[in-house]
Amino acid sequence: MTETLLSIRDLSVAFHQGGETSIAVDHISFDIRRGETVALVGESGSGKSVSANSILKLLPYPAASHPSGEVFFNGKDLMKASDQELRHVRGNDITMIFQEPMTSLNPLHTIEQQIDEILELHQGIKGPAARTRTLELLNQVGIREAEKRLGAYPHQLSGGQRQRVMIAMALANRPELLIADEPTTALDVTVQAQILELLKSLKDEHGMSMLFITHDLGIVRKIADRVCVMTKGKIVEAGPTAEIFANPQHAYTRHLLASEPKGEPPPCDASKPIVIEAKDVKVWFPIKAGFLRRVVDHVKAVDGIDLTLRAGQTLGVVGESGSGKTTLGLALTRLISSKGRIAFVGKDIDAYSFGEMRPLRNRMQVVFQDPYGSLSPRMSIADIIGEGLKIHEKALTDGERDARVAAALEEVGLDPSTRWRYPHEFSGGQRQRIAIARAMVLKPQFVMLDEPTSALDMSVQAQVVDLLRDLQRKHNLAYLFISHDLKVVRALANEVIVMRMGRVVEQGPAERIFEAPSEDYTKALMAAAFNLEAVNLSAIRQ
């Protein structure tokens, strides 16, 4: 078991663009032994994916180059291998699983065709033999009714099923090393737990080694034998998982370990004034069919939800993707039409038109999930934040507005002198702060936060959570916090709604739901999120 399978020595990667050279990976070395799982941990931009891709030379050459380094696989240097030799190793001895199961399968081929192709390419298996092997693989990765799924196209499968197919493809040739590049990041927590268990059992079964790339320390603790912590292209610390978690040496490792969202949500207080009250909110999208496009059925995105949100309180809405939590948020802020009563500070707003809503918009604000998409790339930060002021506080002079913008930036912890820059000059965390400043500058009473932390790195997440809590305390804000990340919800919300297929599964004070969930589904969700365990599968599938 101690034989070294892959050995990376002194590897560097440089990217050249427009005469400038940037070093993405800077002299890293590590080993993977047979049957071992090594995790490469780091935040986005730390060079972990680039390192993994350079093992199989999958980088965009000649824009990328390797100033130094050797990659020994079974004693052979892959850096010096010819293209032909590399092609033999790729998909055969070393295989990869990528992050996005949506885009890493060819949408125009059936699953059977895609798996068969690999079998034929490397092993020359064709016809009925290939079909048998494909079925065997699909059964191995836990796709139910595999026979019926053979002819399915990728879009007919769910995200988890696609990732299972990807794993089946990676296992097809019984590789010695599996490189998994954030294989669960795009998946729901319950699916993530299942995929992790699958990978673990398959690894043991086949005696493979695994290089696991992730930013999630929880996963590392669960799955890895050894860890390499990467930052800014360097491996700053490496060692057995238990040791690193128990006794981190490097400052960055300690920073990473300390960066889980912490803190207490505001206490429940029934005496605070009600900001938003909703009764039986429904958002049904019609399904039309037939020649006359008659409505034959509805997609019930949100199906009868009641909620009350008081000033200074946070209501967390959790659920898997497709459970209707974002739709609920959009309905409450009247950005899409809905049925049922919605009252905002005592006023029934559910019948208001878009124009009638406009004077209220400054008091209800939204922060969106993707800080890269939610800021117009062609406007400076000052313009982006000042836009709402121009509409709602027309009396302000240019100087006053500028002062308000600067104050808002200061409040979210950004240097106000940067306000003439454009969004692309800021990091993801900074952009999310800008998006928060845009909402806060109008001094709202109610803010809908639609997964504001899920596109951010772990340590940045914790900072944003702290910022949001401070702002809430200071301005007595009511938050509707939508997230699939239960750790963040636990740090922020004092009341929780667990949603599933547009309906409420469980609703109540956060403490009770997190400590003693009464529904099976909630229990499964908690186990998957906090312990990365797949339990109560029947409750999840239903």
Add this chain to the structure above:
Amino acid sequence: MSTVAYAGTPEKGWLTPIGRRRWQNFKANRRGYWSFWIFLVLFGLSLCAEFIANDKPIVASYKGELLFPVFVNYPEEKFGGFLAETDFRSDFIRDEIEANGWMVWPPIRYSYQTVNSNIPHSAPTPPFWLMSEEERCSAYPLGADDPGCMLGNMNWLGTDDQARDVTARMIYGFRISVLFGLALTIASAVIGVSAGAVQGYFGGWTDLLFQRFIEIWSSMPVLYILLIIAAILPPGFFILLGIMLLFSWVGFVGVVRAEFLRARNFEYVNAARALGVGNGTIMYRHLLPNAMVATLTFLPFILSGSITTLTSLDFLGFGMPPGSASLGEMIAQGKSNLQAPWLGLTAFFAMSIMLSLLIFVGEATRDAFDPRKTFR
């Protein structure tokens, strides 16, 4: 909280960082960049056509008085004649002014409709450098010694079949072609972009009805309709512009509509909606910049297309009113006067150089706006 505490200056220069990178990309396409400057210079020169080719002096001094015949219309009685408008090219006026002052002439002493009355034989006459000095001065009263037989009165590219100077007609024709093209392009861009924006942004029934209308509209045989309308209405610059505008705006709708359809659900557009920004402002400030890339890339090609259409109408005789300078009319003359190749050749080179320059500029613009384009 004072404003001074947050002293920060806006970005210097009028170009945003994206704009600057695009300008760099534009410059990196050498051919397009040079074409752009050559075209600008040619267009700038043709805008000053009155100072380059005219049958009136630019400045004249007569009996101590400074005259500007290019700008002011002086009756001939001022110089002892009897016409309502002075013919500065006539021997009598010339001698009269030379005797009592001086004149500064443009390098070419013909306007686009000036008839050269001293052509050696019947029009069209060849360029002067194809004739001997004797021959080219033979129509002047004093032959080669006549003061009128000098470089400014020579026809550099010959004359057309009405003895008008081809060089002057080419300069004025170039100007009117480009101006017409620009006016048509800008007007169709304004209409087309607005229509596309509304359709793409609102979608649904608005989009559906508009799309069907555009399909019907654009299936009409444009050239025949142009010919019919041109036969009814008196021809002229603005009438032609209006008729062609009726059909040319459709070209922009598709691109802009697609861009708006794509971008209307972008998160920053949703964010603006959540801020309470009105539809008009969202379209103008958040979505239009996206669509402008496609539109600007389109512009030079639409421009050259409009120029070609005007030329072909002129060629068929349904274009500008008779007598106006036009490259299409020159091509028609070249066709009916095959013995005078300078007519066809001049029109051909003027058109092809102008259109090539515009296409090269268009290519460079397209490169400049392509975010994936990298230059090594």
